[in-house]
Amino acid sequence: xxxxxxxxxxxxxxxxxxxxxxxxxxxxxxxxxxxxxxxxxxxxxxxxxxxxxxxxxxxxxxxxxxxxxxxxxxxxxxxxxxxxxxxxxxxxxxxxxxxxxxxxxxxxxxxxxxxxxxxxxxxxxxxxxxxxxxxxxxxxxxxxxxxxxxxxxxxxxxxxxxxxxxxxxxxxxxxxxxxxxxxxxxxxxxxxxxxxxxxxxxxxxxxxxxxxxxxxxxxxxxxxxxxxxxxxxxxxxxx
Numbered sequence: 001x002x003x004x005x006x007x008x009x010x011x012x013x014x015x016x017x018x019x020x021x022x023x024x025x026x027x028x029x030x031x032x033x034x035x036x037x038x039x040x041x042x043x044x045x046x047x048x049x050x051x052x053x054x055x056x057x058x059x060x061x062x063x064x065x066x067x068x069x070x071x072x073x074x075x076x077x078x079x080x081x082x083x084x085x086x087x088x089x090x091x092x093x094x095x096x097x098x099x100x101x102x103x104x105x106x107x108x109x110x111x112x113x114x115x116x117x118x119x120x121x122x123x124x125x126x127x128x129x130x131x132x133x134x135x136x137x138x139x140x141x142x143x144x145x146x147x148x149x150x151x152x153x154x155x156x157x158x159x160x161x162x163x164x165x166x167x168x169x170x171x172x173x174x175x176x177x178x179x180x181x182x183x184x185x186x187x188x189x190x191x192x193x194x195x196x197x198x199x200x201x202x203x204x205x206x207x208x209x210x211x212x213x214x215x216x217x218x219x220x221x222x223x224x225x226x227x228x229x230x231x232x233x234x235x236x237x238x239x
Contacts, residue, residue, distance in 0.1 A: 012179020072103035182209030
């Protein structure tokens with residue numbers, strides 16, 4: 001029985017908390033309604049910072065009103081239960097929300113950054129920033145204005161903590177993807193890496209992801225139902 005579990009979460013785990021997915025097969029995701037090249041690239045921010053910041057201000061306000069759902073809470077239980085049995089959960093999320101933390105998951109790797117933080121392009125400092133951002137805001141660390149941006153990974157930028165993620169994949173016994181589209185790399189490639197390392201793989205999703213054929217086990221339905229059911233079954237099988 002796996003004692004070291006690697007879980008990758010995507011926008012589908014937060015959808016039932018009122019946070020929209022970026023891509024779905026019905027064409028209703030965020031990037032179907034907004035042009036990411038105008039809102040989620042370094043070039044867009046340099047060209048029109050007011051518009052980019054306004055978009056993220058709206059998303060930040062939406063996040064502050066959201067609450068973790070049963071899927072987030074189930075993963076927090078999984079982390080605690082594994083720790084009590086001498087095991088370990090690596091929780092990597094593509095989401096920029098903080099719902100895993102609010103569900104009391106202790107160690108979360110945000111490979112795409114965090115919406116409630118701001119990063120200064122002048123000095124590189126990262127600060128908690130739950131308020132709106134403006135081009136006139138001054139960095140508390142270097143005192144310069146015009147450089148504060150959301151601490152999120154935009155198109156064309158490298159995801160964060162990739163070395164940590166690679167090491168965790170190599171040490172895991174089981175790979176589980178929850179609420180991911182299987183369309184965004186490098187995260188979509190993790191399942192192939194997991195298989196190459198000999199890990200068993202499990203997909204938990206509303207519907208089959210683009211890379212569903214790479215999973216040994218597949219469970220479909222709303223994350224708030226499928227994820228807790230899987231966690232309870234998994235924990236029930238532990239010695």
